[in-house]
Amino acid sequence: MTSVPDEDVMLQVRDGEVHMLGVLFDRYQAPLFNFYSKMTQDRTVSEDLVQEVFLRILRYRQTYRPGTTFRTWMYQIARNTRIDQVRKVRPESPLTSEPLAPTRANDSAERQQEAQLLQRALMQLPEDKREILVLSRFQEMKYDEIARLLGCETGAVKVRVHRALQQLREVYLALENNPAAQTQEPRRTSTDSLPPTGRVQ
Amino acid sequence: MNNMNCRQLEELLPDYLQGALSPAQTAEVEQHCEHCAGCAQDIVMWKKLALLPQETPSVESRQRFDAMMHAYSTTVAETAASVRSTANAHAVQQQPSTAKPSWNFIEWLRSPFGAIAWSAALLLIGLYAGTHLGNRVAPEHSDEIASLHAEVTSMRQLVALSMLQQQSASERLQGVSWSTREDHLDPQVQAALMRTLRSDGSVDVRLAALDALSRHATQPLVRKNVLDALQEQQSPLVQVAMIDQLTEWRDPGAAKSLRLLEQTPNLNPAVKQRAEWAIAKLQESTQ
Numbered sequence: 001m002t003s004v005p006d007e008d009v010m011l012q013v014r015d016g017e018v019h020m021l022g023v024l025f026d027r028y029q030a031p032l033f034n035f036y037s038k039m040t041q042d043r044t045v046s047e048d049l050v051q052e053v054f055l056r057i058l059r060y061r062q063t064y065r066p067g068t069t070f071r072t073w074m075y076q077i078a079r080n081t082r083i084d085q086v087r088k089v090r091p092e093s094p095l096t097s098e099p100l101a102p103t104r105a106n107d108s109a110e111r112q113q114e115a116q117l118l119q120r121a122l123m124q125l126p127e128d129k130r131e132i133l134v135l136s137r138f139q140e141m142k143y144d145e146i147a148r149l150l151g152c153e154t155g156a157v158k159v160r161v162h163r164a165l166q167q168l169r170e171v172y173l174a175l176e177n178n179p180a181a182q183t184q185e186p187r188r189t190s191t192d193s194l195p196p197t198g199r200v201q
Numbered sequence: 202m203n204n205m206n207c208r209q210l211e212e213l214l215p216d217y218l219q220g221a222l223s224p225a226q227t228a229e230v231e232q233h234c235e236h237c238a239g240c241a242q243d244i245v246m247w248k249k250l251a252l253l254p255q256e257t258p259s260v261e262s263r264q265r266f267d268a269m270m271h272a273y274s275t276t277v278a279e280t281a282a283s284v285r286s287t288a289n290a291h292a293v294q295q296q297p298s299t300a301k302p303s304w305n306f307i308e309w310l311r312s313p314f315g316a317i318a319w320s321a322a323l324l325l326i327g328l329y330a331g332t333h334l335g336n337r338v339a340p341e342h343s344d345e346i347a348s349l350h351a352e353v354t355s356m357r358q359l360v361a362l363s364m365l366q367q368q369s370a371s372e373r374l375q376g377v378s379w380s381t382r383e384d385h386l387d388p389q390v391q392a393a394l395m396r397t398l399r400s401d402g403s404v405d406v407r408l409a410a411l412d413a414l415s416r417h418a419t420q421p422l423v424r425k426n427v428l429d430a431l432q433e434q435q436s437p438l439v440q441v442a443m444i445d446q447l448t449e450w451r452d453p454g455a456a457k458s459l460r461l462l463e464q465t466p467n468l469n470p471a472v473k474q475r476a477e478w479a480i481a482k483l484q485e486s487t488q
Contacts, residue, residue, distance in 0.1 A: 018270070018273075018274065019270070021270065022266070022267075022270070025263070025266050026263075029258050029262055029263070029266070030255075030257060030258060033256055033257070033258040033262070034255055034256050037256040038253070038256075043256075043259075046256075046258075047258060047259065047261075047262055047265075050258065050262065051262075051265055051266060051269060051360070054266060054269070055269060055273070055359070058270075058273055111252060114249065114252055115252040115253055115254075118249060118250065118252055118253060119253060122253075133250070136215075136218075136219065137218075137247065137250050138250075138253075138255075142219065142221075143215065143216075143219070157215075158212075158215035158216070159215075161215050161218070162211060162214055162215055162243070165218075165243050165246055165247060166243060168246055169242055169243060169246045172246065172249075
Protein backbone atom coordinates (compact mmCIF):
# COMPACT_ATOMS: atom_id res chain seq x y z
CA MET A 1 0.00 0.00 0.00
CA THR A 2 1.48 3.33 -0.98
CA SER A 3 0.77 6.20 1.33
CA VAL A 4 0.20 9.77 0.24
CA PRO A 5 3.51 11.69 0.23
CA ASP A 6 4.07 14.06 3.18
CA GLU A 7 4.25 17.00 0.83
CA ASP A 8 0.79 16.36 -0.61
CA VAL A 9 -0.68 15.99 2.87
CA MET A 10 0.97 19.22 3.94
CA LEU A 11 -0.44 21.03 0.92
CA GLN A 12 -3.90 19.86 1.92
CA VAL A 13 -3.30 21.17 5.44
CA ARG A 14 -2.11 24.46 3.98
CA ASP A 15 -5.19 24.72 1.82
CA GLY A 16 -7.54 24.44 4.77
CA GLU A 17 -7.91 20.75 5.52
CA VAL A 18 -6.26 21.19 8.89
CA HIS A 19 -7.47 17.82 10.21
CA MET A 20 -5.00 16.19 7.79
CA LEU A 21 -2.25 17.36 10.13
CA GLY A 22 -3.15 14.29 12.19
CA VAL A 23 -1.64 12.12 9.42
CA LEU A 24 1.66 13.96 9.66
CA PHE A 25 1.53 13.87 13.45
CA ASP A 26 1.19 10.08 13.35
CA ARG A 27 4.11 9.84 10.95
CA TYR A 28 6.46 12.16 12.75
CA GLN A 29 5.65 12.39 16.43
CA ALA A 30 7.95 9.43 17.23
CA PRO A 31 10.98 10.63 15.20
CA LEU A 32 10.57 14.15 16.57
CA PHE A 33 10.17 12.85 20.10
CA ASN A 34 13.36 10.88 19.62
CA PHE A 35 15.19 13.91 18.30
CA TYR A 36 14.18 15.97 21.31
CA SER A 37 14.80 13.19 23.83
CA LYS A 38 18.33 12.79 22.58
CA MET A 39 18.81 16.56 22.71
CA THR A 40 17.23 17.21 26.12
CA GLN A 41 17.22 13.86 27.93
CA ASP A 42 13.83 14.77 29.30
CA ARG A 43 10.53 13.12 28.34
CA THR A 44 8.21 15.90 29.51
CA VAL A 45 10.15 18.63 27.79
CA SER A 46 10.37 16.51 24.63
CA GLU A 47 6.63 15.88 24.50
CA ASP A 48 5.94 19.57 25.01
CA LEU A 49 8.30 20.44 22.19
CA VAL A 50 6.66 17.96 19.81
CA GLN A 51 3.26 19.53 20.50
CA GLU A 52 4.69 22.98 20.01
CA VAL A 53 6.15 21.99 16.63
CA PHE A 54 2.77 20.81 15.39
CA LEU A 55 1.07 23.93 16.67
CA ARG A 56 3.62 26.01 14.77
CA ILE A 57 3.10 23.92 11.64
CA LEU A 58 -0.59 24.66 11.95
CA ARG A 59 -0.12 28.36 12.53
CA TYR A 60 2.51 28.83 9.83
CA ARG A 61 1.00 26.43 7.32
CA GLN A 62 0.63 29.23 4.77
CA THR A 63 4.41 29.56 4.61
CA TYR A 64 4.83 26.02 3.33
CA ARG A 65 5.90 26.07 -0.32
CA PRO A 66 5.22 23.32 -2.83
CA GLY A 67 8.47 21.60 -3.74
CA THR A 68 9.88 21.89 -0.22
CA THR A 69 10.60 18.57 1.44
CA PHE A 70 8.16 18.42 4.32
CA ARG A 71 10.59 16.66 6.63
CA THR A 72 13.28 19.31 6.16
CA TRP A 73 10.76 22.09 6.68
CA MET A 74 9.44 20.39 9.81
CA TYR A 75 12.94 19.99 11.25
CA GLN A 76 13.62 23.66 10.61
CA ILE A 77 10.59 24.45 12.74
CA ALA A 78 11.71 21.85 15.28
CA ARG A 79 15.14 23.44 15.59
CA ASN A 80 13.70 26.92 16.03
CA THR A 81 11.26 25.62 18.62
CA ARG A 82 14.16 24.09 20.51
CA ILE A 83 16.21 27.28 20.29
CA ASP A 84 13.28 29.28 21.67
CA GLN A 85 12.83 26.77 24.46
CA VAL A 86 16.50 26.95 25.42
CA ARG A 87 16.34 30.73 25.45
CA LYS A 88 13.33 30.98 27.71
CA VAL A 89 14.23 28.11 30.03
CA ARG A 90 13.90 29.20 33.63
CA PRO A 91 16.79 28.79 36.02
CA GLU A 92 14.79 26.52 38.30
CA SER A 93 13.95 23.09 36.96
CA PRO A 94 10.57 22.62 35.28
CA LEU A 95 7.58 21.65 37.40
CA THR A 96 7.38 18.18 36.03
CA SER A 97 10.63 16.85 34.77
CA GLU A 98 10.96 13.26 33.76
CA PRO A 99 14.50 12.24 32.90
CA LEU A 100 14.88 9.47 30.39
CA ALA A 101 15.83 6.02 31.48
CA PRO A 102 19.02 5.72 29.45
CA THR A 103 18.91 2.01 28.86
CA ARG A 104 16.78 -0.87 27.76
CA ALA A 105 15.72 -3.08 30.64
CA ASN A 106 16.84 -6.32 29.00
CA ASP A 107 20.37 -5.13 28.24
CA SER A 108 23.24 -6.64 30.20
CA ALA A 109 24.63 -4.65 33.13
CA GLU A 110 27.75 -3.85 31.14
CA ARG A 111 25.80 -2.56 28.16
CA GLN A 112 23.57 -0.52 30.43
CA GLN A 113 26.61 1.08 31.99
CA GLU A 114 28.05 1.82 28.56
CA ALA A 115 24.79 3.36 27.45
CA GLN A 116 24.68 5.56 30.54
CA LEU A 117 28.21 6.79 29.91
CA LEU A 118 27.34 7.39 26.29
CA GLN A 119 24.33 9.44 27.23
CA ARG A 120 26.35 11.53 29.66
CA ALA A 121 29.03 12.03 27.03
CA LEU A 122 26.45 13.09 24.46
CA MET A 123 24.97 15.63 26.87
CA GLN A 124 28.39 17.13 27.46
CA LEU A 125 28.88 17.94 23.80
CA PRO A 126 28.07 21.47 22.72
CA GLU A 127 24.52 21.76 21.42
CA ASP A 128 25.49 22.01 17.73
CA LYS A 129 27.71 18.94 17.85
CA ARG A 130 25.11 16.90 19.69
CA GLU A 131 22.52 18.01 17.19
CA ILE A 132 24.49 17.01 14.12
CA LEU A 133 25.19 13.58 15.60
CA VAL A 134 21.55 13.04 16.54
CA LEU A 135 20.39 14.08 13.08
CA SER A 136 22.87 11.94 11.18
CA ARG A 137 22.88 8.92 13.47
CA PHE A 138 19.40 8.67 14.97
CA GLN A 139 17.17 10.56 12.58
CA GLU A 140 18.75 8.77 9.64
CA MET A 141 19.16 11.96 7.74
CA LYS A 142 21.51 11.99 4.78
CA TYR A 143 24.20 14.66 4.77
CA ASP A 144 22.66 16.61 1.92
CA GLU A 145 19.36 16.86 3.77
CA ILE A 146 21.18 18.05 6.91
CA ALA A 147 23.01 20.57 4.73
CA ARG A 148 19.70 21.97 3.46
CA LEU A 149 18.40 22.07 7.00
CA LEU A 150 21.42 23.89 8.40
CA GLY A 151 21.93 26.03 5.34
CA CYS A 152 25.48 24.92 4.57
CA GLU A 153 27.43 22.74 2.11
CA THR A 154 27.22 18.94 2.28
CA GLY A 155 31.02 18.83 2.65
CA ALA A 156 30.81 21.06 5.71
CA VAL A 157 28.24 18.71 7.26
CA LYS A 158 30.56 15.75 6.79
CA VAL A 159 33.43 17.59 8.44
CA ARG A 160 31.20 18.60 11.34
CA VAL A 161 29.90 15.05 11.84
CA HIS A 162 33.42 13.75 12.00
CA ARG A 163 34.56 16.44 14.45
CA ALA A 164 31.54 15.85 16.66
CA LEU A 165 32.22 12.12 16.66
CA GLN A 166 35.85 12.70 17.60
CA GLN A 167 34.85 14.97 20.46
CA LEU A 168 32.26 12.46 21.65
CA ARG A 169 34.96 9.81 21.66
CA GLU A 170 37.25 12.01 23.78
CA VAL A 171 34.52 12.84 26.30
CA TYR A 172 33.43 9.22 26.43
CA LEU A 173 36.96 7.96 27.06
CA ALA A 174 37.46 10.54 29.80
CA LEU A 175 34.25 9.42 31.49
CA GLU A 176 35.15 5.78 31.05
CA ASN A 177 38.49 6.28 32.77
CA ASN A 178 36.92 8.22 35.58
CA PRO A 179 33.18 7.48 35.69
CA ALA A 180 32.69 9.16 39.06
CA ALA A 181 34.12 12.44 37.81
CA GLN A 182 31.56 15.20 37.85
CA THR A 183 32.55 16.86 34.68
CA GLN A 184 31.08 20.15 33.54
CA GLU A 185 27.32 20.52 33.51
CA PRO A 186 25.55 19.73 30.27
CA ARG A 187 25.00 22.85 28.27
CA ARG A 188 21.27 22.80 28.44
CA THR A 189 20.81 26.47 28.92
CA SER A 190 23.37 27.86 26.56
CA THR A 191 22.61 29.10 23.12
CA ASP A 192 26.22 30.07 22.45
CA SER A 193 26.91 26.92 20.53
CA LEU A 194 23.75 27.05 18.46
CA PRO A 195 24.54 27.76 14.86
CA PRO A 196 22.60 30.55 13.22
CA THR A 197 19.46 29.36 11.55
CA GLY A 198 17.39 30.65 8.68
CA ARG A 199 14.11 31.02 10.49
CA VAL A 200 11.06 29.76 8.74
CA GLN A 201 8.61 31.25 11.16
CA MET B 202 47.24 -1.83 -1.15
CA ASN B 203 47.19 0.34 1.93
CA ASN B 204 48.44 3.70 0.92
CA MET B 205 45.58 5.75 2.32
CA ASN B 206 46.48 8.15 5.10
CA CYS B 207 44.24 9.50 7.88
CA ARG B 208 43.59 12.75 6.03
CA GLN B 209 42.33 10.90 2.99
CA LEU B 210 40.28 8.64 5.16
CA GLU B 211 38.70 11.63 6.83
CA GLU B 212 37.06 12.49 3.54
CA LEU B 213 35.54 9.05 3.18
CA LEU B 214 34.68 8.29 6.77
CA PRO B 215 31.39 10.20 7.08
CA ASP B 216 30.01 8.45 3.98
CA TYR B 217 31.33 5.16 5.29
CA LEU B 218 29.37 5.70 8.52
CA GLN B 219 26.14 6.13 6.60
CA GLY B 220 26.93 3.21 4.30
CA ALA B 221 27.14 5.43 1.24
CA LEU B 222 30.48 4.26 -0.16
CA SER B 223 31.12 1.88 -3.03
CA PRO B 224 32.28 -1.62 -2.06
CA ALA B 225 35.83 -0.75 -3.19
CA GLN B 226 35.96 2.42 -1.07
CA THR B 227 34.43 0.57 1.88
CA ALA B 228 37.20 -2.00 1.64
CA GLU B 229 39.82 0.77 1.55
CA VAL B 230 38.43 2.35 4.71
CA GLU B 231 38.33 -0.97 6.52
CA GLN B 232 41.84 -1.80 5.43
CA HIS B 233 43.10 1.51 6.79
CA CYS B 234 41.34 0.96 10.09
CA GLU B 235 43.03 -2.38 10.59
CA HIS B 236 46.26 -0.45 11.07
CA CYS B 237 45.02 2.83 12.50
CA ALA B 238 43.51 2.66 15.97
CA GLY B 239 42.38 6.31 15.99
CA CYS B 240 40.25 6.06 12.86
CA ALA B 241 38.96 2.65 13.94
CA GLN B 242 37.81 4.11 17.24
CA ASP B 243 35.72 6.73 15.49
CA ILE B 244 33.86 3.94 13.78
CA VAL B 245 33.48 2.02 17.04
CA MET B 246 32.05 5.14 18.66
CA TRP B 247 29.52 5.57 15.86
CA LYS B 248 28.42 1.96 16.20
CA LYS B 249 28.26 2.24 19.97
CA LEU B 250 25.64 4.97 19.64
CA ALA B 251 23.22 2.18 18.74
CA LEU B 252 23.17 1.36 22.46
CA LEU B 253 20.97 4.37 23.08
CA PRO B 254 17.38 3.21 22.78
CA GLN B 255 14.70 4.58 20.49
CA GLU B 256 12.22 6.46 22.62
CA THR B 257 8.47 6.13 22.24
CA PRO B 258 6.14 9.03 23.05
CA SER B 259 3.41 8.41 25.62
CA VAL B 260 -0.14 7.55 24.58
CA GLU B 261 -1.36 10.86 25.94
CA SER B 262 0.69 12.61 23.29
CA ARG B 263 -1.90 11.92 20.59
CA GLN B 264 -4.75 12.94 22.93
CA ARG B 265 -3.02 16.19 23.63
CA PHE B 266 -2.58 16.77 19.92
CA ASP B 267 -6.31 16.18 19.39
CA ALA B 268 -7.14 18.60 22.20
CA MET B 269 -4.83 21.17 20.64
CA MET B 270 -6.40 20.71 17.19
CA HIS B 271 -9.87 21.06 18.65
CA ALA B 272 -9.00 24.18 20.61
CA TYR B 273 -7.18 25.64 17.62
CA SER B 274 -10.08 25.11 15.23
CA THR B 275 -12.52 26.63 17.70
CA THR B 276 -10.33 29.67 18.35
CA VAL B 277 -9.64 30.29 14.68
CA ALA B 278 -13.32 29.93 13.77
CA GLU B 279 -14.28 32.45 16.45
CA THR B 280 -11.53 34.84 15.42
CA ALA B 281 -12.43 34.58 11.75
CA ALA B 282 -16.06 35.33 12.60
CA SER B 283 -15.11 38.42 14.59
CA VAL B 284 -12.69 39.59 11.88
CA ARG B 285 -15.49 39.21 9.31
CA SER B 286 -17.99 41.10 11.41
CA THR B 287 -15.50 43.93 11.98
CA ALA B 288 -14.79 44.05 8.25
CA ASN B 289 -18.50 44.20 7.49
CA ALA B 290 -18.95 47.04 9.96
CA HIS B 291 -16.19 48.99 8.21
CA ALA B 292 -17.74 48.32 4.82
CA VAL B 293 -21.08 49.65 6.02
CA GLN B 294 -19.46 52.79 7.39
CA GLN B 295 -17.55 53.45 4.22
CA GLN B 296 -20.46 52.99 1.84
CA PRO B 297 -21.84 56.54 1.92
CA SER B 298 -18.50 58.18 1.06
CA THR B 299 -17.78 55.87 -1.90
CA ALA B 300 -21.26 56.34 -3.28
CA LYS B 301 -20.90 60.00 -4.25
CA PRO B 302 -18.01 60.81 -6.58
CA SER B 303 -18.54 64.56 -6.82
CA TRP B 304 -15.42 65.28 -8.87
CA ASN B 305 -13.77 63.95 -12.00
CA PHE B 306 -11.04 61.49 -11.00
CA ILE B 307 -9.17 61.66 -14.34
CA GLU B 308 -9.15 65.46 -14.21
CA TRP B 309 -7.81 65.38 -10.69
CA LEU B 310 -4.99 63.00 -11.70
CA ARG B 311 -3.94 65.45 -14.38
CA SER B 312 -3.76 68.37 -12.01
CA PRO B 313 -0.35 69.13 -10.38
CA PHE B 314 -1.68 68.11 -6.98
CA GLY B 315 -2.99 64.84 -8.43
CA ALA B 316 0.36 64.16 -10.07
CA ILE B 317 2.17 64.51 -6.76
CA ALA B 318 -0.33 62.21 -5.05
CA TRP B 319 -0.01 59.74 -7.90
CA SER B 320 3.79 59.65 -7.62
CA ALA B 321 3.58 59.25 -3.86
CA ALA B 322 1.17 56.36 -4.27
CA LEU B 323 3.51 54.66 -6.73
CA LEU B 324 6.40 55.14 -4.33
CA LEU B 325 4.38 53.60 -1.52
CA ILE B 326 3.42 50.64 -3.70
CA GLY B 327 7.08 50.17 -4.57
CA LEU B 328 8.09 50.31 -0.94
CA TYR B 329 5.38 47.86 0.02
CA ALA B 330 6.39 45.46 -2.72
CA GLY B 331 10.02 45.73 -1.75
CA THR B 332 9.51 45.10 1.93
CA HIS B 333 6.64 42.64 1.87
CA LEU B 334 6.71 40.67 -1.34
CA GLY B 335 10.45 40.17 -1.07
CA ASN B 336 9.92 38.35 2.22
CA ARG B 337 9.09 34.93 0.88
CA VAL B 338 8.16 33.33 4.15
CA ALA B 339 5.54 35.87 5.21
CA PRO B 340 1.98 34.56 5.21
CA GLU B 341 0.19 35.62 2.09
CA HIS B 342 -3.32 36.14 3.28
CA SER B 343 -4.20 39.15 5.35
CA ASP B 344 -7.07 37.45 7.14
CA GLU B 345 -4.65 34.72 8.10
CA ILE B 346 -2.35 37.36 9.60
CA ALA B 347 -5.28 38.87 11.43
CA SER B 348 -6.28 35.57 12.91
CA LEU B 349 -2.67 34.73 13.73
CA HIS B 350 -2.42 37.91 15.73
CA ALA B 351 -5.67 37.35 17.47
CA GLU B 352 -5.39 33.72 18.33
CA VAL B 353 -4.19 32.47 21.65
CA THR B 354 -0.45 32.49 21.38
CA SER B 355 0.56 29.43 23.24
CA MET B 356 -0.14 25.77 22.67
CA ARG B 357 -0.23 25.28 26.41
CA GLN B 358 -2.94 27.87 26.80
CA LEU B 359 -4.93 26.18 24.05
CA VAL B 360 -4.57 22.81 25.67
CA ALA B 361 -5.41 24.21 29.11
CA LEU B 362 -8.53 25.87 27.76
CA SER B 363 -9.63 22.78 25.94
CA MET B 364 -8.99 20.44 28.83
CA LEU B 365 -10.76 22.65 31.35
CA GLN B 366 -13.93 21.97 29.38
CA GLN B 367 -13.64 18.19 29.43
CA GLN B 368 -16.15 15.84 31.04
CA SER B 369 -13.74 13.93 33.22
CA ALA B 370 -12.33 15.54 36.34
CA SER B 371 -8.89 14.09 35.70
CA GLU B 372 -8.72 15.78 32.32
CA ARG B 373 -9.82 19.08 33.85
CA LEU B 374 -7.11 18.62 36.46
CA GLN B 375 -4.62 18.20 33.66
CA GLY B 376 -6.01 21.36 32.11
CA VAL B 377 -5.30 23.25 35.32
CA SER B 378 -1.79 21.86 35.43
CA TRP B 379 -1.22 22.91 31.81
CA SER B 380 -2.19 26.43 32.69
CA THR B 381 0.61 26.59 35.26
CA ARG B 382 3.28 25.78 32.72
CA GLU B 383 3.16 29.26 31.32
CA ASP B 384 4.67 32.19 33.20
CA HIS B 385 2.20 34.58 31.75
CA LEU B 386 -1.46 34.05 32.59
CA ASP B 387 -3.52 34.58 29.49
CA PRO B 388 -6.80 36.44 30.22
CA GLN B 389 -8.83 33.66 28.60
CA VAL B 390 -7.10 31.03 30.68
CA GLN B 391 -7.54 33.16 33.77
CA ALA B 392 -11.26 33.45 33.11
CA ALA B 393 -11.50 29.71 32.57
CA LEU B 394 -9.64 29.05 35.82
CA MET B 395 -11.99 31.41 37.64
CA ARG B 396 -15.01 29.58 36.25
CA THR B 397 -13.42 26.35 37.38
CA LEU B 398 -12.77 27.69 40.86
CA ARG B 399 -16.37 28.87 41.20
CA SER B 400 -18.32 26.08 39.67
CA ASP B 401 -16.32 22.94 38.91
CA GLY B 402 -18.07 19.83 40.16
CA SER B 403 -14.92 18.33 41.61
CA VAL B 404 -13.31 19.63 44.79
CA ASP B 405 -9.89 18.48 43.60
CA VAL B 406 -10.18 20.47 40.40
CA ARG B 407 -11.35 23.56 42.32
CA LEU B 408 -8.40 23.26 44.69
CA ALA B 409 -5.99 22.87 41.80
CA ALA B 410 -7.49 25.93 40.12
CA LEU B 411 -6.97 27.96 43.30
CA ASP B 412 -3.39 26.79 43.43
CA ALA B 413 -2.86 27.75 39.79
CA LEU B 414 -4.38 31.18 40.31
CA SER B 415 -2.32 31.78 43.45
CA ARG B 416 0.80 31.76 41.28
CA HIS B 417 -0.40 35.03 39.85
CA ALA B 418 -1.19 36.77 43.12
CA THR B 419 0.53 39.94 41.94
CA GLN B 420 -2.38 40.57 39.59
CA PRO B 421 -5.08 42.49 41.48
CA LEU B 422 -7.82 40.91 39.36
CA VAL B 423 -6.81 37.43 40.45
CA ARG B 424 -7.06 38.43 44.13
CA LYS B 425 -10.38 40.13 43.61
CA ASN B 426 -11.78 37.08 41.84
CA VAL B 427 -10.70 34.75 44.61
CA LEU B 428 -12.18 37.12 47.18
CA ASP B 429 -15.50 37.21 45.31
CA ALA B 430 -15.55 33.44 44.88
CA LEU B 431 -15.16 32.92 48.63
CA GLN B 432 -18.80 33.71 49.36
CA GLU B 433 -20.09 31.29 46.74
CA GLN B 434 -17.91 28.41 47.74
CA GLN B 435 -19.72 25.42 49.27
CA SER B 436 -16.94 22.97 50.01
CA PRO B 437 -15.27 23.48 53.44
CA LEU B 438 -12.01 22.16 52.05
CA VAL B 439 -11.88 24.77 49.30
CA GLN B 440 -13.12 27.47 51.68
CA VAL B 441 -10.25 26.79 54.07
CA ALA B 442 -7.75 26.79 51.24
CA MET B 443 -9.11 30.12 50.00
CA ILE B 444 -8.96 31.63 53.47
CA ASP B 445 -5.34 30.54 53.81
CA GLN B 446 -4.55 32.03 50.45
CA LEU B 447 -6.16 35.35 51.24
CA THR B 448 -4.31 35.48 54.56
CA GLU B 449 -1.05 34.81 52.82
CA TRP B 450 -1.68 37.61 50.35
CA ARG B 451 -2.63 39.99 53.21
CA ASP B 452 -5.26 41.38 50.92
CA PRO B 453 -6.77 44.61 52.32
CA GLY B 454 -10.30 43.53 51.41
CA ALA B 455 -9.96 40.09 52.91
CA ALA B 456 -10.96 40.87 56.52
CA LYS B 457 -14.30 42.34 55.45
CA SER B 458 -15.08 39.32 53.28
CA LEU B 459 -14.08 36.93 56.03
CA ARG B 460 -16.41 38.64 58.55
CA LEU B 461 -19.20 38.31 56.02
CA LEU B 462 -18.41 34.64 55.60
CA GLU B 463 -18.45 34.09 59.36
CA GLN B 464 -22.05 35.20 59.42
CA THR B 465 -23.17 32.59 56.90
CA PRO B 466 -25.82 30.41 58.53
CA ASN B 467 -24.79 26.76 59.10
CA LEU B 468 -21.17 27.49 58.31
CA ASN B 469 -18.90 24.52 58.84
CA PRO B 470 -17.25 24.93 62.30
CA ALA B 471 -13.79 24.27 60.92
CA VAL B 472 -14.25 26.99 58.32
CA LYS B 473 -15.58 29.39 60.94
CA GLN B 474 -12.58 28.70 63.14
CA ARG B 475 -10.20 29.21 60.24
CA ALA B 476 -11.90 32.47 59.31
CA GLU B 477 -11.53 33.75 62.88
CA TRP B 478 -7.89 32.80 62.90
CA ALA B 479 -7.38 34.56 59.58
CA ILE B 480 -9.09 37.75 60.71
CA ALA B 481 -6.83 37.85 63.78
CA LYS B 482 -3.80 37.25 61.62
CA LEU B 483 -4.76 40.01 59.19
CA GLN B 484 -5.30 42.44 62.07
CA GLU B 485 -1.87 41.58 63.42
CA SER B 486 -0.27 42.43 60.15
CA THR B 487 -2.05 45.76 59.78
CA GLN B 488 -1.06 46.93 63.28
